[in-house]
Amino acid sequence: MNRLLLGSAVDVLRREITTGSVDMVYSDPPFGNEQVWAGKAGSFDDRWEWSAASAQGWEALNRHSAAAAALLAAVARTAPARAYLGVMAGIVTELRRVLKLTGTLWLHFDDTMGAELRLLCTAIFGPGLEAGTLVWKRTLGGHANAKSFGRVHDTIACYARSPAALWRLWRLGTIGGDPCSPGWEYRFDTFAEAAPLAQGDKERVGYPTQKPVALIEELIRAATLRGNMVLDPTCGSGTALVAAQRLNRNWTGIDLSPDAIATAEKRLEIARPKQAAFDFGEVA
Ligand SMILES: C[S@@+](CC[C@H](N)C(=O)[O-])C[C@H]1O[C@@H](n2cnc3c(N)ncnc32)[C@H](O)[C@@H]1O
Secondary structure (H helix, E strand, C coil), rough: CCCECCCCHHHHHHHHHCCEEEEEECCCCCCCCCCEEECCCCCEEEECCCCHHHHHHHHHHHHHHHHHHHHHHHHHHHHHHHHHHHHHHHHHHHHHHEEEEEEEEEEEEECCCCCHHHHHHHHHHHHCCCEEEEEECCCCCCCCCCCCCCCEEEEEEEECCCHHHHHHHHHHHHHCCCCCHHHHHHHHCCCEECCCCCCCCCCCCCCCCCCCCHHHHHHHHHHHHCCCCCEEECCCCHHHHHHHHHCCCCEEECCCHHHHHHHHHHHHHHHHCCCCCCCCCCCC
């Protein structure tokens, strides 16, 4: 049931993941900020050049909405930005395909390409299906420069596969299914509480841009129930998969990098499910 798959997200999704089989996708992809991220457990390249994947992604976006594709092409001012957005359009198109009608996509990004990614997702998912955005304060200090404010927060935007998914999310957040759900208290407020990982935090595994398990647990509790399938197509060190395993959800992880897959594998071997006494199964 649980699988770690090595390869590019679009290829692996096409080859391995059945249409309409996933309850929740969490993806924390490269943000398009034109740098290489390196740590002792691995690295990944966030610099972009036009590729076959970029071209295919733009074609897919154009099929969803020619108007949105034209607008996005007009606002994506650089060649790397156009290359990046093409790849992301291809991934998001596949993610929509694999979601159940009651499923949701939670896409994590920062201001680098935030506006473009929201337009892209709205074009692919269709209007009226963005449930909202969460703000997560990822660091205490950011450095303003001549081009932008200091960046201290990330955004996590939630897209529903259909109106039924919006309804399910609301039901989980209000009536609840999982009594540990943050929905019981915050009912989709737009601020994620989890603290960033401090330097030297024992949770750190040395993979660059690693996110805290507590942050993703908040999202998984808000969107799924025990036994549901959580997919992360850019899983890095496997944080979302660890969160899913701890909450008794099933998971699938995909990443391009063998170091990422090896790191995730090690973390998942020792991640134990939390006390399940309060955890319910699927509600109608
Ligand atoms: C921001 S990191 C994810 C970090 C992760 N959330 C964590 O907590 O460790 C982005 C990941 O996306 C992967 N990646 C980049 N392009 C990809 C693609 N086309 N398909 C699959 N994975 C990709 C990188 O190798 C990197 O591990």
